[in-house]
Amino acid sequence: MTKKLIKGNIALCEGAITAGLKSYFGYPITPQNEIPAYLSKRMVELGRVFIQAESEIAAASMVLGAAITGARAMTSSSSPGISLKQEAISYMSGMQVPALIVNVQRGGPGLGNISSSQSDYFQAVKGGGHGDYKIIVLAPNSAQEMYETAYDAFDLAEKYRTPVMILTDGIIGQMMEPIEFNRIEKKEFTEKEWILNGSKGREPRSIKSLLMKDGVLEKHNVKLQEKYKLISENEVKYESYMLEDAEIIIIAYGISSRIARSAVKLARKNGIKAGLLRPKTLWPFPSEIINSLAKPNVKFLSIELSHGQMVEDVKLAVNGKSEVGFLGKAGGGLVTEQEILKKIQSQILGGSSGA
Amino acid sequence: MKKILSKPESLKDTVLSYCPGCGHGIIHRLVTECIDELGVREKTIAVAPVGCAVFAYEYFNFDVTEAPHGRPPAVATGIKRTNPDKFVFTYQGDGDIAAIGMAETIHAANRGENITTIFVNNANYGMTGGQMAPTTLIGQITETTPFGRNPEREGYPIKLCELLSTLEGTAYLERVAIYNPQNIMKAKKAIKKAFQCQIDRKGFSLVEIISNCPVDWGMTPLDSIKWVEETFIKSFPLGTVKDKTNT
Amino acid sequence: MISTIKINSEKCKGCSLCIKACPKQCISFSKQFNKAGYHWASLEKENACIGCGFCYMVCPDVCIEVYKDL
Numbered sequence: 001m002t003k004k005l006i007k008g009n010i011a012l013c014e015g016a017i018t019a020g021l022k023s024y025f026g027y028p029i030t031p032q033n034e035i036p037a038y039l040s041k042r043m044v045e046l047g048r049v050f051i052q053a054e055s056e057i058a059a060a061s062m063v064l065g066a067a068i069t070g071a072r073a074m075t076s077s078s079s080p081g082i083s084l085k086q087e088a089i090s091y092m093s094g095m096q097v098p099a100l101i102v103n104v105q106r107g108g109p110g111l112g113n114i115s116s117s118q119s120d121y122f123q124a125v126k127g128g129g130h131g132d133y134k135i136i137v138l139a140p141n142s143a144q145e146m147y148e149t150a151y152d153a154f155d156l157a158e159k160y161r162t163p164v165m166i167l168t169d170g171i172i173g174q175m176m177e178p179i180e181f182n183r184i185e186k187k188e189f190t191e192k193e194w195i196l197n198g199s200k201g202r203e204p205r206s207i208k209s210l211l212m213k214d215g216v217l218e219k220h221n222v223k224l225q226e227k228y229k230l231i232s233e234n235e236v237k238y239e240s241y242m243l244e245d246a247e248i249i250i251i252a253y254g255i256s257s258r259i260a261r262s263a264v265k266l267a268r269k270n271g272i273k274a275g276l277l278r279p280k281t282l283w284p285f286p287s288e289i290i291n292s293l294a295k296p297n298v299k300f301l302s303i304e305l306s307h308g309q310m311v312e313d314v315k316l317a318v319n320g321k322s323e324v325g326f327l328g329k330a331g332g333g334l335v336t337e338q339e340i341l342k343k344i345q346s347q348i349l350g351g352s353s354g355a
Numbered sequence: 356m357k358k359i360l361s362k363p364e365s366l367k368d369t370v371l372s373y374c375p376g377c378g379h380g381i382i383h384r385l386v387t388e389c390i391d392e393l394g395v396r397e398k399t400i401a402v403a404p405v406g407c408a409v410f411a412y413e414y415f416n417f418d419v420t421e422a423p424h425g426r427p428p429a430v431a432t433g434i435k436r437t438n439p440d441k442f443v444f445t446y447q448g449d450g451d452i453a454a455i456g457m458a459e460t461i462h463a464a465n466r467g468e469n470i471t472t473i474f475v476n477n478a479n480y481g482m483t484g485g486q487m488a489p490t491t492l493i494g495q496i497t498e499t500t501p502f503g504r505n506p507e508r509e510g511y512p513i514k515l516c517e518l519l520s521t522l523e524g525t526a527y528l529e530r531v532a533i534y535n536p537q538n539i540m541k542a543k544k545a546i547k548k549a550f551q552c553q554i555d556r557k558g559f560s561l562v563e564i565i566s567n568c569p570v571d572w573g574m575t576p577l578d579s580i581k582w583v584e585e586t587f588i589k590s591f592p593l594g595t596v597k598d599k600t601n602t
Numbered sequence: 603m604i605s606t607i608k609i610n611s612e613k614c615k616g617c618s619l620c621i622k623a624c625p626k627q628c629i630s631f632s633k634q635f636n637k638a639g640y641h642w643a644s645l646e647k648e649n650a651c652i653g654c655g656f657c658y659m660v661c662p663d664v665c666i667e668v669y670k671d672l
Contacts, residue, residue: 356606356670360668361667362664366664375640381660383664536623576619
C-alpha cells in the first residue's frame with residue numbers, strides 16, 4: 001500500500017470520512033484549524049454536511065441533532081472550545097447519543113496559549129461536564145493513529161451509544177507523517193432501533209436526559225454505570241515497550257509517549273532497564289495491566305504536559321504497590337529526553353516519589 | 356351526529372401538565388392540527404425546549420428530541436441538514452429562544468435553515484416560577500423584577516420578529532395571539548403557513564405566539580387573557596413582520 | 603338538537619375559558635370535583651349549543667369534542 005505524507009489533523013479527517021462521517025460541525029480555534037478548513041472542502045465535494053457554526057456550543061448541539069437521527073457526526077476544537085462543548089457532551093451522555101469529539105489540546109487555563117499541551121486530561125477522562133458519566137477517550141500518537149483512531153471511534157461510539165473523544169495535541173495534529181490508508185470505506189449502515197427518523201410505521205420515539213418520574217433517573221444512572229463497567233472490561237487499549245525486565249516503567253500518552261520512547265532507549269544505553277506503557281485509551285484507563293506490573297522493585301514515572309493529572313490514575317492503579325514519580329510541564333515547551341533521563345536516574349537512585 | 360372537532364392525531368391522548376388556563380395547550384393543539392392537515396406526522400422530528408414545554412415529547416405523537424437550554428435551533432440545524440427530507444420544527448419559550456439561545460436563534464435564521472420555530476412568548480420564565488424574561492414588559496412585576504421591569508436596570512423587551520426580519524435568511528415571521536377564538540384561528544393560519552414555508556423549502560420561518568401564564572402572572576385565566584388583549588399586545592403588535600413566501 | 607359538545611371531565615382543569623368563549627352561554631361549572639380536584643366545565647343548556655366550536659378552540663386542555671348533524 002502506498003503511503004502519503006499528511007498532517008495528523010488531516011489524517012484524522014480522512015479516517016472519519018472513510019468511516020462514513022455524514023456531518024461535521026466546527027468553529028475555528030488554533031491548533032485544530034486544519035480540520036474545519038479541510039472538511040469545508042472535502043465534505044462539500046462528497047455531498048455531505050459541513051457547517052461552520054456560530055460557537056462551539058452550537059456546533060456541539062448540531063452534532064447532537066445529526067447524531068440522534070443515526071448519522072455519524074463529529075466536531076473538533078481545542079481546549080477552551082472543548083469547555084464550551086461540555087454542555088452537549090453531558091446531554092449526549094445522558095441521552096446516550098454516539099458522536100465523535102476531537103480535542104487538539106492547547107495550553108491553559110483560560111485562553112492560555114497555542115503550545116502543545118496535555119492539561120485537559122482530567123476534563124476528558126473524569127466526565128468533563130455535569131453529572132455522573134464517562135466518555136471513551138482515545139489518545140493517538142501519530143498521524144497513522146489519528147487516521148485509524150478516527151475511523152474506529154464511530155464503531156465504538158455506536159456499540160455503546162456514547163460520545164467518544166479523541167484527545168490529542170497540537171504537535172500530533174500538525175506534524176506531517178507518511179500514512180497508509182488501511183481502512184475500507186464504510187458505506188453500509190444498519191438502522192439503529194433507537195434513532196429519530198420520523199415515526200413511519202412505528203410508535204413515536206423521544207430521546208431525552210430529563211427523567212423526572214420517581215426512581216427513573218436513579219435506574220438510568222445505574223444503567224449508565226453498568227455500561228461504563230462493560231466498556232472498562234472490553235475496550236482498554238495500550239502499547240507496551242520493553243516492559244519485560246523494566247525496573248522503571250514510564251506511563252505516557254500522545255506526544256509525550258514519543259519522547260518517552262526515545263528516553264527509554266537512552267536510559268537503556270545508560271544501563272537503566274526502563275520501559276514504556278502507553279495508554280491508547282485514557283478512559284477506560286489500563287489500570288489492570290499497570291496494577292499487575294506494580295511490584296516493590298518496579299517504579300513508575302508518569303510523564304505529561306501538565307502539572308500532574310494522569311499520575312493520579314497511575315497511583316490509583318498501582319495502589320501503593322510501587323513508587324510513582326511524575327515529570328511534567330504545562331503551557332510551554334515539551335519535556336525532553338534528557339530531562340526524562342535525569343528524572344529516571346534520580347528516581348532510581350534517590351527513591352523519592354517526586355510527584 | 357358527526358364529530359366535527361376533536362383532539363388531533365398528532366396529539367397524544369393524555370392529561371397535559373400545564374397549569375389551568377395556560378396557553379401552551381392551545382398552541383400544542385394548533386401545531387398538531389397543522390401537522391395532521393399537512394400530512395407530515397410520520398416525517399416530523401420536533402425539538403423540545405427547556406422550559407414549561409420541556410415535556411412536549413409526552414404530548415406530541417411524533418418523534419421528539421430534547422435539546423440543551425437555548426440550543427433547539429442548533430439541534431434542529433443538525434437534524435435538518437443531515438436529513439433534508441424530514442419535517443423539523445422547534446418549540447421554544449421566550450427565555451430559551453431570546454436569552455440563553457439568542458445566538459443559536461439568530462444564526463439559524465441567518466443561515467436560512469429550512470426549519471420552523473414555534474415561539475411561545477408569555478413574558479416570563481414560567482417553569483422556574485415567573486422570573487423576568489427577555490420579553491417581560493416595561494413595568495411588569497416578576498419574581499426577579501419585584502419593582503417592575505425598569506429599562507435603566509433591566510433593559511427593554513426584545514421584539515424577536517422585528518429583530519430577525521433584517522436577516523436575509525428569514526422567509527416568514529409573524530406575531531399572533533391566542534386570547535380569543537378569532538385570534539386563535541389567525542394563529543393557526545400563521546402556523547400552517549410557516550410549516551408550508553418549510554415544505555416548500557423557502558427557508559427559516561417563525562411564528563411568535565403571544566400567550567398567557569395565569570399562575571406566574573398571579574391572575575385568573577380570564578384576567579390573564581384580558582391582560583394579553585389590553586396590555587401585552589400593545590407592546591408586541593400582532594401581524595406579519597416579514598413574508599417572502601410568495602417570491 | 604342539532605349540535606352538542608362532550609367535555610372530558612377528568613382532563614378539564616376548570617379554567618373557565620370555554621365558559622367565557624361560548625356565545626350562547628351554555629357551559630357552566632359542574633358542582634362536583636374531578637379526581638384532580640377541579641370543578642369541570644359542563645354543558646348545562648344542551649339545546650342552546652350551536653356547534654360553533656369556540657369552546658374547543660379556546661380549551662387549553664384539548665378536552666372538548668364538538669358534534670353536529672350535517
